[in-house]
Amino acid sequence: MNSHLPAEFIVKVDHYRCRRCKRCILNCGFSALKFENGVVAEHHKCVACHRCVTFCPEQAITVEENRLAYKANAHWSVEVRKNILKQAEQGGMLLTGSGNDKPYLSYFDRLVIDACQVTNPPIDPIREPMELRTYLGRKPDSLGNNTAWNKKIGLDTQLGPQLKLETPIIFGGMSFGAISLNAQKALARAAQACGTFMNTGEGGLHKDLYPYKNNVIVQVASGRFGVNQEYLDQAAAIEIKIGQGAKPGIGGHLPGEKVNQEVSETRMIPIGTDALSPAPHHDIYSIEDLAQLIYALKETVNYSKPVGVKISAVHNVAAIASGITRAGADFIYIDGFRGGTGAAPNVIRDHVGIPIEVAIAAVDDRLRQEGIRNQVSVIAAGGIRHSGDIAKAIALGADAVAIGTAALIAMGCRVCQKCYTGNCSWGIATQRAELVKRLDPDQAAERLINLLQAWSLELKEVLGALGINAIESLRGNRERLRGVGLDDTSLTILGVKPAGQ
Amino acid sequence: MQNCTLAQNNLACAEVSPQARATVWINAKRLSYQELNATIHEAVFGGAKVVEVENVNGQRYIGRGLNQPVEIILHGTPGNDLGCFLNGPQIIVRGNGQDCIGNTMNDGKIVVHGDAGDVLGYGMRGGKLFIRGNVGYRVGIHMKEYRRQVPVMVIGGTAGDFFGEYMAGGIIILLGLEQTDRPIAGDYLGTGMHGGVIYVRGEVDPAQLGKEVVVMSITPADEVVLDQHLSEFCRDFNLDYAAIRNKPFIKLVPTSHRPYGRLYAY
Numbered sequence: 001m002n003s004h005l006p007a008e009f010i011v012k013v014d015h016y017r018c019r020r021c022k023r024c025i026l027n028c029g030f031s032a033l034k035f036e037n038g039v040v041a042e043h044h045k046c047v048a049c050h051r052c053v054t055f056c057p058e059q060a061i062t063v064e065e066n067r068l069a070y071k072a073n074a075h076w077s078v079e080v081r082k083n084i085l086k087q088a089e090q091g092g093m094l095l096t097g098s099g100n101d102k103p104y105l106s107y108f109d110r111l112v113i114d115a116c117q118v119t120n121p122p123i124d125p126i127r128e129p130m131e132l133r134t135y136l137g138r139k140p141d142s143l144g145n146n147t148a149w150n151k152k153i154g155l156d157t158q159l160g161p162q163l164k165l166e167t168p169i170i171f172g173g174m175s176f177g178a179i180s181l182n183a184q185k186a187l188a189r190a191a192q193a194c195g196t197f198m199n200t201g202e203g204g205l206h207k208d209l210y211p212y213k214n215n216v217i218v219q220v221a222s223g224r225f226g227v228n229q230e231y232l233d234q235a236a237a238i239e240i241k242i243g244q245g246a247k248p249g250i251g252g253h254l255p256g257e258k259v260n261q262e263v264s265e266t267r268m269i270p271i272g273t274d275a276l277s278p279a280p281h282h283d284i285y286s287i288e289d290l291a292q293l294i295y296a297l298k299e300t301v302n303y304s305k306p307v308g309v310k311i312s313a314v315h316n317v318a319a320i321a322s323g324i325t326r327a328g329a330d331f332i333y334i335d336g337f338r339g340g341t342g343a344a345p346n347v348i349r350d351h352v353g354i355p356i357e358v359a360i361a362a363v364d365d366r367l368r369q370e371g372i373r374n375q376v377s378v379i380a381a382g383g384i385r386h387s388g389d390i391a392k393a394i395a396l397g398a399d400a401v402a403i404g405t406a407a408l409i410a411m412g413c414r415v416c417q418k419c420y421t422g423n424c425s426w427g428i429a430t431q432r433a434e435l436v437k438r439l440d441p442d443q444a445a446e447r448l449i450n451l452l453q454a455w456s457l458e459l460k461e462v463l464g465a466l467g468i469n470a471i472e473s474l475r476g477n478r479e480r481l482r483g484v485g486l487d488d489t490s491l492t493i494l495g496v497k498p499a500g501q
Numbered sequence: 502m503q504n505c506t507l508a509q510n511n512l513a514c515a516e517v518s519p520q521a522r523a524t525v526w527i528n529a530k531r532l533s534y535q536e537l538n539a540t541i542h543e544a545v546f547g548g549a550k551v552v553e554v555e556n557v558n559g560q561r562y563i564g565r566g567l568n569q570p571v572e573i574i575l576h577g578t579p580g581n582d583l584g585c586f587l588n589g590p591q592i593i594v595r596g597n598g599q600d601c602i603g604n605t606m607n608d609g610k611i612v613v614h615g616d617a618g619d620v621l622g623y624g625m626r627g628g629k630l631f632i633r634g635n636v637g638y639r640v641g642i643h644m645k646e647y648r649r650q651v652p653v654m655v656i657g658g659t660a661g662d663f664f665g666e667y668m669a670g671g672i673i674i675l676l677g678l679e680q681t682d683r684p685i686a687g688d689y690l691g692t693g694m695h696g697g698v699i700y701v702r703g704e705v706d707p708a709q710l711g712k713e714v715v716v717m718s719i720t721p722a723d724e725v726v727l728d729q730h731l732s733e734f735c736r737d738f739n740l741d742y743a744a745i746r747n748k749p750f751i752k753l754v755p756t757s758h759r760p761y762g763r764l765y766a767y
């Protein structure tokens with residue numbers, strides 16, 4: 001029995017304005033438009049990616065939500081009912097892309113930042129230098145200096161390898177396979193230009209990215225795709241991927257149809273085969289096993305680069321982070337439950353994991369209590385939307401943040417959440433050659449550079465308002481945050497006072 | 502032969518004749534894995550063609566970071582992650598091995614003259630892993646192949662549960678020599694397998710098989726593959742080839758290259 005679900009969107013063509021150039025038809029990655037004596041839409045195929053709307057020279061095309069008069073029901077929402085119908089018909093898990101879109105409470109939106117007034121002066125970032133530079137990596141427990149009378153005074157302490165960031169923002173792991181090579185190139189160019197880092201995700205490293213090796217973090221995930229000595233050598237740092245915010249506790253699955261010639265080369269698997277990443281690393285069933293892999297990697301690269309661990313934010317994140325630190329990681333990347341994905345089962349993306357705000361606070365607290373906060377850098381990710389979120393994340397205790405969805409939006413993504421289909425009209429989450437070429441890596445890089453520049457400027461303004469001149473002074477400085485409309489328990493966990501106190 | 506310790510290594514090795522220089526001896530007694538691996542590294546970069554290490558006692562990660570076609574002979578018991586990310590060298594263990602041998606191995610060969618532990622050849626993409634004795638759990642998980650890189654693993658004894666799980670490519674041969682009351686392989690054999698082939702000498706109880714594999718009989722093409730790898734295995738361990746071939750083999754292959762293709766509703 002076919003459910004005959006009505007279309008989600010209605011594509012409206014103004015045939016009076018349309019000059020039949022067919023641009024919209026060519027532009028739609030989802031084949032929702034065709035030409036039959038004029039532009040005709042197959043509404044049920046439209047995903048509201050707005051590619052046609054953007055490129056119609058006559059502004060003759062619009063997309064509207066199909067506002068069917070579903071009988072209102074606060075419990076049995078329209079989405080719930082549609083999903084049940086789909087599953088009753090096909091018997092499979094629902095897949096989705098991008099990040100959690102459910103209206104959970106945002107702690108970021110309930111936190112406000114302090115500013116100086118009268119009793120202590122704010123600083124004007126236009127006039128005074130503002131330091132955003134951040135170093136990621138293990139810091140020593142104490143510093144020894146060399147003070148012999150006839151020598152130049154210098155530090156004796158041997159510092160382990162560090163990543164130097166000119167701004168506390170890096171790009172999170174997005175694999176070649178999930179996103180296009182042009183999108184990865186744009187990220188690499190922007191990272192290089194801005195003095196920060198992009199992350200290959202778990203899909204291997206394309207040779208075209210080798211020139212950016214000083215700005216690339218490579219991932220080692222459970223499938224070990226594309227991981228060999230050369231891969232480890234072509235990176236500034238290595239990240240062991242345990243989990244991802246959008247899909248904590250489950251593996252990855254790149255379907256065979258996305259494994260074309262080039263994806264096959266970087267993942268080092270045959271064309272057309274499924275790339276299955278098991279849910280666990282089968283050589284890691286404990287913190288001791290994790291330590292073993294961390295040191296296997298450190299040994300293999302002769303301790304020349306930081307080795308970190310990426311986990312998703314889950315209930316027990318603080319204890320896990322403590323274990324990871326003790327296992328020898330130089331940085332921990334914590335991905336909150338709003339983190340994006342190329343493909344994940346709907347139920348996992350929307351219902352598993354915890355928000356990044358509480359995870360940062362819990363981890364920072366725990367590491368401080370145990371006296372090991374200096375041993376590891378904390379990168380926070382999962383739904384960072386603007387510089388305000390960044391300032392709050394750092395004030396809660398993160399060393400830096402990673403962005404994924406925001407970077408994709410900068411490149412043109414319209415958050416249609418259809419990344420898993422591989423038909424992204426914007427040339428981002430696709431491997432279809434005709435779509436990939438729409439994304440000019442130079443132009444996209446330019447947009448990413450602009451975004452990082454804009455956010456960096458804003459961060460400096462925030463620091464100035466706070467009367468501090470280095471991001472270092474904001475780190476873990478929760479005294480400069482206040483909660484608005486948060487309950488006592490949440491305030492305690494976040495370690496912030498309510499506004500007015 | 503030349504004795505090299507960490508401190509004198511470069512000097513000592515540089516002074517001897519090219520022929521003697523080809524083999525370097527290292528005494529691993531009381532060396533941490535970091536010291537031992539650095540010493541091996543130095544010896545190899547100093548031009549050694551063969552590195553023999555005595556008194557190996559649990560040091561991890563031996564062979565890491567080496568791309569050269571060097572031969573490393575270990576006397577004793579190397580620790581976990583022997584030959585992790587191995588990319589060319591040949592490692593011979595005169596003793597038992599521990600866990601995670603050949604982790605994410607790319608090329609080269611590891612030969613263990615005794616038993617070995619769990620999680621061998623995890624994510625292995627190329628090269629050869631020969632174990633004379635028995636192995637533990639989770640061996641051969643996610644082995645894969647790419648172009649001319651076809652990893653080969655031959656186990657002389659028996660294997661534990663989850664053998665060849667998620668296997669995506671390559672060849673595994675399980676011999677069950679000197680098998681006693683223990684079954685030749687544990688449960689969940691080949692679970693999630695979607696590429697490659699597992700040959701087993703003897704029978705496997707169907708209840709032990711993962712549901713993604715089927716048993717097939719041996720074809721003449723398989724005989725060629727078995728012959729090639731087993732004669733090499735027999736040469737390495739000085740075993741009687743005919744005695745190994747006197748028992749029939751079965752072949753396990755995946756039922757589908759897309760075992761999880763129908764999990765989703767679009």
Ligand code: SF4
Pocket residue numbers: 013017018019020021022023024025039055056057058059060061
């Ligand atoms: S792009 Fe605009 S003008 Fe061109 S065919 Fe489509 S609707 Fe008409």
Ligand code: SF4
Pocket residue numbers: 049097098408412413414415416417418419420423424425426428429
């Ligand atoms: S990357 Fe493409 S497919 Fe994915 S949400 Fe953005 S526009 Fe849609």
